[in-house]
Amino acid sequence: DVKVTQSSRYLVKRTGEKVFLECVQDMDHENMFWYRQDPGLGLRLIYFSYDVKMKEKGDIPEGYSVSREKKERFSLILESASTNQTSMYLCASSIPTGFSGNTIYFGEGSWLTVV
Amino acid sequence: ILNVEQSPQSLHVQEGDSTNFTCSFPSSNFYALHWYRWETAKSPEALFVMTLNGDEKKKGRISATLNTKEGYSYLYIKGSQPEDSATYLCAFMGNNQGGKLIFGQGTELSVKP
Secondary structure, eight states: OOOEEESOSEEEEOTTOOEEEEEEESSOOSEEEEEEEETTTEEEEEEEESSTTOOEEOSOOTTOEEEEEETTEEEEEESSOOGGGOEEEEEEEEOOTTSSOOOOEEOOOEEEEEO | OOOOEEEOSEEEEETTOOEEEEEEOOSSSEEEEEEEEEOTTSOOEEEEEEOSTTOEEEETTEEEEEETTTTEEEEEESSOOGGGOEEEEEEEEETTSTTOOEEOOOEEEEEEO
16 A cells, blocks of 8 residues: 655744654655645645756745655655644655546645644 | 646535536646545545546446546536545646646535434
């Protein structure tokens, strides 16, 4: 069974803290993604990576950075957490575009509250 | 930012009712249209990936159609059951977007016994 694991399900952090959200996939996928889910706004792409050490900004990258040092791991970093970053964060992975199917596999989500 | 819209936002039906939702997406630079089902406290899981105009896909009581020329897809559920209650997401992938999916806001389906 395919697996995308987000290490922290529920976090509470203080404003100004540095926050790391970790994601690991066991499918040897090239592509990895970080999305944010907010009520009424749907899933919005923060960053994605199509290879180790490669990253591209999504639609809402401000206030976030990412790291992909190994193929299986994609980290989302909030350099200085703010209350408007309270949200549910979803990690996902997929094979590269151009291959049949190209389904995205999601983790179970990380609920972050910034107080 | 590309726009993907789903309607309705939410739907409440009785067990046994058939239902359908709509996903509208850009009709240019089309590569694929995905449908996902997202149950509360679980990960979204893929239902269909559709790539060809006129595609029809079916999985049990759930089916989907695709019209890339006019930019819409329909998801149908025949004889809804309480276990069908979930949020249904569609996502558009363009052929110039490097594998990114642009999601709609989702349709939240609630099926009452």
